[in-house]
Structure formats: C-alpha cells, structure tokens
Amino acid sequence: MKVLGAILAGGASRRFGSDKAEALIAGEPMLFHVAHRLSPQTDGLVICGRSWGSLRTVADRPRPGMGPLGGLAGALRHAGDHGFDLVLTAACDMPDIPPGLVERLGPAPSVVKGQQLVGLWPASLAAELEAHLDETGDYSVRAWMGRTGARQVEIGEVMSNINTSADLDAFTRRAGPRSSP
Numbered sequence: 606m607k608v609l610g611a612i613l614a615g616g617a618s619r620r621f622g623s624d625k626a627e628a629l630i631a632g633e634p635m636l637f638h639v640a641h642r643l644s645p646q647t648d649g650l651v652i653c654g655r656s657w658g659s660l661r662t663v664a665d666r667p668r669p670g671m672g673p674l675g676g677l678a679g680a681l682r683h684a685g686d687h688g689f690d691l692v693l694t695a696a697c698d699m700p701d702i703p704p705g706l707v708e709r710l711g712p713a714p715s716v717v718k719g720q721q722l723v724g725l726w727p728a729s730l731a732a733e734l735e736a737h738l739d740e741t742g743d744y745s746v747r748a749w750m751g752r753t754g755a756r757q758v759e760i761g762e763v764m765s766n767i768n769t770s771a772d773l774d775a776f777t778r779r780a781g782p783r784s785s786p
C-alpha cells in the first residue's frame with residue numbers, strides 16, 4: 606500500500622495570533638517538526654492549503670474555505686491521481702505526532718481518538734468527500750467520520766495540539782530537549 610502524507614495547514618491561526626505553523630520549537634518552525642515526523646511514515650509528503658519550502662502544495666477541494674476537510678479532499682484527489690492508495694493526515698499544529706501511525710491506524714478509514722485530524726483515509730474516497738462537502742454544507746470532521754464509518758483508534762499516547770501561545774509555552778516546558786526533532 607502506497608501512503609501519501611498530508612499536512613493540513615490552511616488555517617488562519619486566529620487563536621494563536623500569528624502564523625502558528627511558523628512558530629519556532631527548538632529553533633525550527635512547527636511545520637518542520639510535523640514534516641520531519643510524518644515523512645518517514647509515508648511514501649510522499651504534501652502540504653494542503655498553503656505553500657511551504659520545497660513541499661508540494663495541494664489546493665483545497667472542491668474549493669478553499671471549507672476547513673480541514675477541504676484539505677483532506679485535495680489530498681485524496683492528489684493521492685488517487687498519483688498512484689497512492691492511502692492518505693495519512695496530520696495538522697500543522699501537532700509537533701509531536703508519534704511513529705507507526707499507518708500500522709496503528711489501519712485498516713482505513715480511521716482517526717486517532719481525540720485527535721481526529723490525524724487519520725488514515727483511502728484515496729478512493731476523494732469523490733465522495735467532495736460531494737459530501739458540496740451537498741451537505743457540513744464541514745465537520747465528525748459528520749464525515751459518521752458517513753464513512755471511520756474508526757476512532759486509541760493509540761495510548763498523548764499528542765500535542767498547539768492552538769494558542771500558552772499551548773506552545775506549555776509544550777516547550779513539557780518537551781524540553783525532547784522537542785528537538
């Protein structure tokens with residue numbers, strides 16, 4: 606099975622107050638940490654909803670403004686068009702995603718319990734997700750999980766999700782030198 610890694614990164618960082626994906630952890634932008642952890646688990650990596658460095662950018666589908674699921678739809682379409690079977694997603698604000706997610710999450714569709722933006726999705730769901738977003742106008746991940754029967758997998762590890770500068774401070778204090786990639 607060929608797996609495409611997709612970093613969902615099209616948000617506005619309103620709660621953080623500045624572009625959180627570029628916020629520094631151990632001297633590197635948060636996106637660097639996500640990419641560094643996602644890349645070895647996948648056969649290719651894209652970034653959804655923004656451009657960053659040399660990573661290939663995938664546009665949201667069916668159009669921008671639909672939240673993280675628009676990024677997932679873009680990634681699923683890209684995966685299907687480029688010979689990938691599965692998409693492993695992570696958000697740009699999860700700097701300590703653990704290894705082995707494909708094995709732990711399989712079989713797809715499935716998400717990490719409590720962190721639904723970390724998920725494993727079959728590329729074959731591309732058209733269904735676009736139709737779902739267009740027809741229902743419901744952009745919630747929960748509704749999409751319900752429609753696809755995505756399993757919620759307890760992975761037994763706490764995963765950080767940085768939404769505010771206080772979250773980042775707490776993460777840095779907790780992780781200490783371990784925050785280095």
Ligand SMILES: Nc1nc2c(ncn2[C@@H]2O[C@H](COP(=O)(O)OP(=O)(O)OP(=O)(O)O)[C@@H](O)[C@H]2O)c(=O)[nH]1
Nearest residue numbers: 614615616617618619620653654672673676696697
């Ligand atoms: N591709 C894509 N990603 C998105 C979109 N909206 C949010 N995301 C990503 O989804 C993840 C979770 O979103 P939030 O935590 O709400 O991030 P955010 O929207 O930047 O932050 P707030 O403005 O504070 O809600 C983050 O990695 C975002 O970058 C979108 O419209 N398209």
